Amino acid sequence: MNIVKPESVALFCLTPGGVQLAKRLSGLIPMTCFTSQSLLEPGFTAFHGTLSHTVAEVFNDYSALIFVCATGLTVRVIAPLIKDKFSDPAVVVIDDCGHHAISLLSGHMGGANALTGYIAGLIGATPVVTTATDVNQLAAVDILAQQLNATMTDFRQTVKKLNQLLVCGGRVGLYWDQTSLASIKMRWPEEYCDTRGLVLVADLDDLPELDALLYVSLRDSVPEVPVPVYKLVPRCVVAGIGCKRDTPPSTVANLLSRQLAGLHIDPLALRAIGSVAIKRDEPALRHLANQCCVPFEIFSVAALAPAAARFPVSEFVKRIVGIGSVSQPVAWLMSNGRLVGDTLRTQGVTITLGVSC
Template sequence: MIITLQNDEIRPLPKKHSYVVAAITKHGVETARNLRKVFPNIDVYYMSKFAKGDEEALNIHLFEGSVRLLIPSLFHTYKGIVFIISLGAVVRMIAPVLKDKKTDPGVVVIDDKAEYVISVLSGHIGGANELTREVAAAIDATPIITTASDVQKTIPVDLFGSHFGWTWDSSEKLTPVSASVVNEEKVAVIQESGEKNWWIYPSPLPANIHLYDSISQALQEEPKAALVVTHRILKEDEEAILQNGVVFRPRVIVLGMGCNRGTSASEIEQVIIETLDELQISIKSVKAIATIDLKKDEEGFLEVAQKYDWEFVYYTPDELNEMPIDDPSDTVYKYTGAYGVSEPAAKRYSGDNQLILGKKKSGNVTISVGMIPFDE
């Protein structure tokens, strides 16, 4: 199929993958086709005048008209775009459709001789820097990345812990905290939970990055900026750290749960919210709901887990009975084959026999709260 471009309105594209490469020259077409061999999960668009006759069989898309008219649809459809077009032309073409770094796709440019691969837009959050490295390695080209944190091999604040699934509470201070990091000002990293192997470079941690065990300890040292990694809701006297700080939420909390058959998702969700509020734990740090296999089809659990993008795991009675619990119940055993559900499920998933909260019953729901420990 040939797409005829006549205006720049956003039109649906025949998307099959998350990444796309677009070319408008003879040499660019060859590079695009070569990339498709290395990355089969990438869509390819190029001008119909360079068609070789096998495009339909290869699911390559052809277009007629100015590539500029294709830009809005590419931005709307894909999370990563590789242009084999001059950098200046790409900058001019994408300028009208740019929004912000949290929503714009990653944009990468390859020169016509395929000697350089340049990260142009959304290097961190949009993934352009990583895409640049991968594409450059695939075509034996030189990657060009100008993001300060990458060049200086320091913490990329907007991506800190993202490969573990960490999320930030607010993006308000991302830019000033990033500035403190790259300008080599004193930066505190306070980590109370989550994966410890977040430093990705073989070189030592930069001298301006200081590690602290607690927020109170960090505040005494008066850092210019702070990165706080915790599952906790900060106390009032700790919030001063956020004057130029960002809180990151590692996904470390497991909710061991049981319920009466047919309990509504709204009741289950309310118990979860109330329990986490009582414990002063962020819901953003929840990783999973764990229960017994008798509840694997419990609609309320499934609905809540899907809503929050949590894992939903279940164990056999024998697996649950392997875990130590303080108050085994013969009644629960009679109906389920397990001496408990919420407590042993939380312990089994977290890998820790010490729970933040033992079994708590609320209405039709029982809940226990555990935390996944991470060693150095």
């Protein structure tokens, strides 16, 4: 999922007017500005040959590309490079005089719609956004997922189906499963989420008339209700893991699955795994992070020591690592103290889960 970051923006301009506009924008947003050799000014980078060649070289190096030129030219330049909206950078086009800012590519997942609005506000341009949910003033399921750092099974097709249903006047319910966070007394950040057009459901036993239900939950199951249910799973569960050296990767993976299942947590909820610095190159942990497509976060003994004082001491672990436990203090730091369930200890592996939302 590609989210625009200010430090990862490239701008391409082809005319003296475009250069002046680029200078205005670069003073407001950190960016790399490209232009032709003949228009080069201090702080700008020259094209590597042609515009098309330059864009092809850097297309995947930035999270957002801004073109100060004609929309048609931009389309021809980027057409051979486009893959899908989940990996393409945001692309915004601005006319030479700065009258219009157009969201051209990756409006939702890439953040082009938001960037377009922001740029328009900076330079006094009219923002042009054409995605159907936006122009109909409706929430988009992919934006809601982005706001919650969430995912779902068959994400692309499900998002397409639900957004289309919303645009066509369908009634899509939204239910926040607060009980899945009850053990740590947390709530979903409902007030920060765009829910326009969604039917908010307070009681699953008293459903209004719906065509589908969007169920926000960490649980590994969905409720039995008389409408199709699509579960949106926030990625907020973290796992602190300690293990003996050269533990088989399959052992750690199976035990993590067992720990999640024991707490009825959907595996899609996993946001990251973590361990102590001495385990930074442990094959089983690196393999697990790759398998689950999550970051592997490591912590120094010094960083873990204050949290480790909260938990029982293993003399063996203390002798090897320098602190009396690993999985619990790691999970404590990763979740800001919001641990869930008991620590699993078996086969030379310890796993502690936490929730970081």
